[in-house]
């Protein structure tokens with residue numbers, strides 16, 4: 001059963017006609033932090049770096065904080081400045097989305113939702129999405145399953161089963177300091193690989 005669920009994700013790349021296993025996977029990571037430094041950004045970067053260790057990827061990280069002000073002033077897509085529109089188009093055309101959000105008041109930030117309110121509702125159908133979140137403590141770890149996953153279910157995206165939650169205690173000076181979080185990052189990527197048409201190890205890049 002698991003195999004039947006995972007195969008279409010790889011086929012999505014083939015249907016697009018621009019991807020094969022020899023071309024890099026277009027990975028767009030959205031970090032929903034609005035401040036710098038940002039633990040959410042650090043976690044996002046760790047996930048992208050771990051994926052790059054296994055697969056040839058063409059990655060781009062979009063920081064919500066970089067676009068939040070013009071984004072927040074736009075009530076519709078046509079009011080967006082071209083720079084922000086460009087970022088939205090990148091999200092819509094990704095082969096894989098990595099989406100990480102800080103917990104604000106028990107959920108993802110309002111600005112993060114506003115970003116996805118402006119995404120075409122059909123653009124992410126079938127797109128695999130790796131979910132991650134950071135919070136002040138472990139008490140809101142279910143934000144991944146109770147808040148982020150339903151949002152991407154709306155988009156008919158394929159959220160990967162294992163997400164990564166980190167609390168402030170996993171970081172020191174905005175660097176990942178806990179081995180447990182490092183292991184969770186590795187495991188999440190290892191579990192994501194079959195959904196991307198790759199098996200752990202067999203597509204490892206030669207440095």
Ligand SMILES: Cc1cc2nc3c(=O)[nH]c(=O)nc-3n(C[C@H](O)[C@H](O)[C@H](O)COP(=O)(O)O)c2cc1C
Nearest residue numbers: 033038039040102103104105106134135136137140
């Ligand atoms: C406005 C605001 C609301 C927050 N609400 C929560 C919360 O409800 N639960 C929680 O665990 N942490 C909460 N936090 C803490 C952040 O989720 C946490 O510090 C997170 O790692 C911040 O990410 P960043 O470093 O990328 O900004 C909140 C922080 C802010 C600024």
